Amino acid sequence: MTSKPNVRQVGVDLQDSEDSRALVEAIEEDNPDVNLIRMPGLVKMQIPGQLVIRRETVEQRMGREWETHEFQMNIVSYSGNISEWDDDQIVIKWEH
Amino acid sequence: MAKAKLSMRERYRLLTRDLDWEPTYVDPKKVYPYTRYEGIKIHDWDAWDDPFRLTIDSYCKYQAEKDKKLYAVIDGFAQGQGHLSLTDARYVNSLKLFLQGVTPLEYQAHRHFGYLARHLDGPGARFAALCQSIDELRHTQTEIHTISQYNKYYGGLHNWSRMHDRVWYLSVPKSFFDDGLSAGPFEFLTAISFSFEYFLTNLLFVPFMSGASFNGDLATMTFGFSAQSDESRHMTLGLEVLKFMLEQDEDNVPIIQDWVDKWFWRGYRLLGLVAAMMDYMLPRKIMSWKEAFELYLEQQMLEGLFPDLEYYGIRPPRHVEQAITEKEYMSHQVYWILYQFSFAASFNTTVPTDEELDWMSGAYPETFDRFYRPLWERARRLEEEGNRFFFRGLPMLCQTCQIPMGFSEPGDPSTLSIRTSQFRGERFNFCSDGCKWIFDREPEKYVQAWLPVHQIYQGNCGGTTIPEVLNWYGIQDGVDNGEYLTSPDKANWDKWHTGAVVGGA
Ligand SMILES: [Fe+2]
Ligand SMILES: [Fe+2]
Ligand SMILES: [Zn+2]
Numbered sequence: 071m072t073s074k075p076n077v078r079q080v081g082v083d084l085q086d087s088e089d090s091r092a093l094v095e096a097i098e099e100d101n102p103d104v105n106l107i108r109m110p111g112l113v114k115m116q117i118p119g120q121l122v123i124r125r126e127t128v129e130q131r132m133g134r135e136w137e138t139h140e141f142q143m144n145i146v147s148y149s150g151n152i153s154e155w156d157d158d159q160i161v162i163k164w165e166h
Numbered sequence: 167m168a169k170a171k172l173s174m175r176e177r178y179r180l181l182t183r184d185l186d187w188e189p190t191y192v193d194p195k196k197v198y199p200y201t202r203y204e205g206i207k208i209h210d211w212d213a214w215d216d217p218f219r220l221t222i223d224s225y226c227k228y229q230a231e232k233d234k235k236l237y238a239v240i241d242g243f244a245q246g247q248g249h250l251s252l253t254d255a256r257y258v259n260s261l262k263l264f265l266q267g268v269t270p271l272e273y274q275a276h277r278h279f280g281y282l283a284r285h286l287d288g289p290g291a292r293f294a295a296l297c298q299s300i301d302e303l304r305h306t307q308t309e310i311h312t313i314s315q316y317n318k319y320y321g322g323l324h325n326w327s328r329m330h331d332r333v334w335y336l337s338v339p340k341s342f343f344d345d346g347l348s349a350g351p352f353e354f355l356t357a358i359s360f361s362f363e364y365f366l367t368n369l370l371f372v373p374f375m376s377g378a379s380f381n382g383d384l385a386t387m388t389f390g391f392s393a394q395s396d397e398s399r400h401m402t403l404g405l406e407v408l409k410f411m412l413e414q415d416e417d418n419v420p421i422i423q424d425w426v427d428k429w430f431w432r433g434y435r436l437l438g439l440v441a442a443m444m445d446y447m448l449p450r451k452i453m454s455w456k457e458a459f460e461l462y463l464e465q466q467m468l469e470g471l472f473p474d475l476e477y478y479g480i481r482p483p484r485h486v487e488q489a490i491t492e493k494e495y496m497s498h499q500v501y502w503i504l505y506q507f508s509f510a511a512s513f514n515t516t517v518p519t520d521e522e523l524d525w526m527s528g529a530y531p532e533t534f535d536r537f538y539r540p541l542w543e544r545a546r547r548l549e550e551e552g553n554r555f556f557f558r559g560l561p562m563l564c565q566t567c568q569i570p571m572g573f574s575e576p577g578d579p580s581t582l583s584i585r586t587s588q589f590r591g592e593r594f595n596f597c598s599d600g601c602k603w604i605f606d607r608e609p610e611k612y613v614q615a616w617l618p619v620h621q622i623y624q625g626n627c628g629g630t631t632i633p634e635v636l637n638w639y640g641i642q643d644g645v646d647n648g649e650y651l652t653s654p655d656k657a658n659w660d661k662w663h664t665g666a667v668v669g670g671a
Contacts, residue, residue, distance in 0.1 A: 078470050083372060085391050110452055111379030111387050112372070139174070139224045143231065146375070146394040147368050149466040151474065152217040152402055157174050164470065166477035 080150030080162045081116035082123075090144045092131035093123075099131075100124050112146060120163035121150070178219035183212070186289035198287040204350040206422075207415035211288025214410055218399055225297055229304065232392050239388040240311055249319050253381040253449045255659035256650055259513040260447035261386055262322045263439060264374060266512060267339040269309040270330040274343050275358065276302035282351055294403050301396040308389040315385055320655050322512040322647075325640035329512055332627070333639050334618035335439075335504070337568045341615060342436050346429075348611070353425050355407045361429035364404035365471070367397055368462040370440055377448045405471075412478040419479045428607065430483030431600035435567040441497035442504055445526065446518060454529035455497040464490065485600040491576045494530060498538040499579075503572040505545070506557040510632065512641050514650035517546040537579045554649050560619045565594040565612055566601035573597045589613060 082097075084090045086108065094113055098104055100122050107114040115121070128136045138160055154161040172180070189197050201208065242248070252258065279299035286292050317323040330336045346357040375390035411418050441455035453461075472482045501515070508515040518526070523542060526534045548555045561570035575581040576598075585602040587594050589609040596602040605612045621627050628638025636643050645654055 076469075078473065079465070080470070081466075083368075085395075110376045111391065112376050137224075139220070139228065142218075142228055142395050142398065144395070145398045146391055147372055147401070148398055149368070149470055151405060155174075155217045155219060164474045166474045 077118035078164050079116050079118055080121050080148075080164065081114065082121065082148040082162065083146040084113045084115070084144045085146055086111050086113045087144070093128060093141075093144055096127040096131045097121070097123055100127050116149075120153075120161060122162075123160040125158050174219045174221075177221045178216070181221050182216075182290040182293050194287065198285055200285050200351055201287055204352050204421070206352040206411055206418050208287065208411070209414055211286075211291065213413065214288045214290040214406070216290055216294050216406065217402055220293075220297060220399070225300075229300070229396075232395060233304065233308075236308055236388055236392045237311070240315065240385055243385040244315055248384055249316065250662055251382045251384075255320070255655045256514075256516065257381045257383065257447070257449050258316060258320045258655065259322075259515070259650065260374075260377070260443040261316065261383065262320075262513040263335075263443060263447070264386075265309055265313050265316075265323060266326045266329055266333075266336055267439065269306060269313065269326060271339055271343050272302050272305040272309060274347060276300075276306060278347055278354060278358075282355070285351060291407070294399075294406075298396075298400055298403065301393075301400070305389075305393045305396070308392060312385050312389050319658070321642070321645045321653070322514075325512075328640050332618075333510075333512065333641070334507070334563075334568075334570075335511060337616065337618050338439065339436060341568050342432055345432065345611075352411060355404070356411075356422060356425040357429040357432070359400060359404035360408045361404075361426065361433050363397060363400040364408075365430065365467055366433045366437060366463075367401060368466065369437055369458055371397065372462070373444055373452055373458045374440065376452045377444065377450075380450050380452050381448055408475075409478070412475075412480065416479075423480055424607070426480060427484035428604050431485050431489075431598075431604060432567070434489050435569060435597075435601065438496060438500040438569060442501040445497040445529070446501040446515075446522075451522075451525060454526075456493045456529060459489075459493045484603065485598075488576045488598065488600065492573075495533045495537065495574070495579045498526075498530070498534070499572050499574065500569075502538075502541065503561075503570050506555065507561065507570065509556045509648050510636065510639070510641070512639070512646045514648060514653045514655060516650035517542050517549060533579055549649070549651070554652075556648075560622060562595055563617050563619050564597035564601050565615055565617070566596055566604050568615065568617060569597060571595065571597050 084094060090113065094106070094115070097115055098106070101115075101117050104115050104117045104121065107116070123138070123141060125136060125138055138155060138157060141160060148162055150162040151165050152160065153163050153165060188194070195202070276299050279295045279302060283292050283296035283299055286295060313323050313326060330340055343358075346354050346362075349357065371390060371394055375387055375394065378386035378390060408422065411422055444451070444453070444455050444458065468482055468486070472480070475481075504511065505515045505517075523534075523539055527539065530538075545555050561572075563570055571582065571584060573583050575583045583598055585596040585599060587596070587602055587606055587609070589605075590613070592613075594605060594609075594613070596605060618627070622630065622635055628634045633643060636647070641647050650656055
């Protein structure tokens with residue numbers, strides 16, 4: 071067996087609500103390797119390396135304007151480090 | 167012509183940097199007198215960066231929206247008799263423990279972040295503290311509104327504020343937070359923002375809120391998730407503040423390592439109450455404490471976060487190995503403590519059902535059938551014979567975490583763990599190496615602990631008999647406390663769910 075370099079997981083937990091649905095779809099679209107776990111009331115999304123939430127993709131899925139600040143309406147928790155949060159995207163990854 | 171909208175980054179810069187000024191005719195050290203005595207060296211407060219880049223307008227907009235949503239759900243809960251849709255009235259006991267323990271902490275957090283919003287030197291840090299102070303007040307309010315819904319139908323929640331100052335098991339969260347409040351501002355930030363809100367929060371809130379959802383408690387799920395959406399900002403502040411301190415000066419590293427060690431163990435012991443709630447107090451379980459610990463603490467924190475902190479010279483917290491060993495049995499030991507002493511608690515406890523015992527055998531194959539199933543089966547026999555088991559007398563408490571001494575030697579569930587230290591000619595007792603280590607670092611602080619059992623014996627709690635003490639606590643004997651099966655909560659629940667036709671002859 072070859073030992074793979076250990077890529078650490080990052081992730082977000084979102085409320086499992088009607089509002090979050092488009093968001094979850096957008097995250098899946100932009101992060102094809104994302105692993106989705108449903109817990110009561112909660113959608114847990116985990117991925118090795120980094121997770122990106124892109125405004126444009128979310129707006130397409132929602133069919134309306136969406137600003138990245140609005141992400142706080144749906145987020146319950148995250149693991150990792152918020153390395154970027156600007157008008158166009160949010161990036162979660164470990165720094166070192 | 168309309169101007170192009172400023173970017174988030176630019177708006178945040180204008181708010182947190184452009185509006186700030188350097189004091190010139192007063193010494194900055196006099197304006198911010200509390201940020202030097204802990205030994206933390208900050209050279210450049212401008213290096214502080216808040217990834218959320220929140221400004222007043224967007225803060226107010228989204229907080230208002232969150233509140234609107236939340237109160238609509240609470241209203242619906244009241245009008246639709248939501249309390250009847252719970253899995254079982256037994257569930258409410260986990261809610262009681264949570265609301266009694268956490269609501270006053272939210273208020274203390276509100277106050278202390280208000281203080282930091284004035285006293286941190288950097289404008290970015292002050293603004294983050296200001297937002298958090300307002301958030302924590304909102305959490306206090308939403309939790310009080312939830313208490314008010316349940317207080318109409320269930321015992322134990324009528325007196326939460328006074329109880330927090332007086333009752334033995336609530337001294338566990340209270341003394342934890344008081345320890346943070348009475349430290350300096352940087353230790354407080356490490357304790358509460360980093361250790362509690364970043365490192366441990368997922369173990370406290372997420373499984374609990376998910377448990378509320380699974381047990382039909384819409385009101386709690388909604389206030390919980392609403393609070394958690396603020397919490398992601400608080401988590402970010404926690405990680406940000408830690409990295410900021412570490413980057414500012416190498417001399418900060420050993421000080422912070424000590425705080426990380428101390429506050430890991432302090433927080434972990436507090437979470438013992440959560441472990442008991444998850445495994446014993448939720449009629450429908452979402453995951454075991456052990457699974458939650460593996461997912462949130464071992465996987466996300468030890469494997470995720472700590473390799474990042476290693477870069478700064480920070481190693482995983484001292485005594486974390488003991489916490490890992492304890493995941494196999496900690497919840498059982500804590501709930502057994504609560505079970506034995508619930509004659510003096512403002513919630514009910516009971517022996518788990520057969521299905522629950524089987525679930526625990528599956529979740530804890532190494533320990534449950536060997537050590538804990540026999541205990542519960544014996545307790546059930548006694549209960550059936552009309553001799554419900556309660557501990558006679560008052561327990562010895564750990565001087566640091568204030569939990570009754572019911573923890574075992576690490577890896578040996580059958581031997582009680584007791585550690586002691588001598589200080590100024592007196593002997594002090596501890597539940598674990600972690601709690602002893604914390605005391606030995608700052609004995610002058612912990613000898614002042616208000617230990618509920620000592621206070622009772624000293625005559626400071628309304629008297630020395632149980633009824634006198636319960637009266638002083640504000641616990642109504644036979645209503646709020648003791649065994650669940652014979653409680654008014656259970657009797658009411660059965661009455662509400664008999665299926666009798668209301669208004670029939
Ligand atoms: Fe809070
Ligand atoms: Fe918080
Ligand atoms: Zn202890």
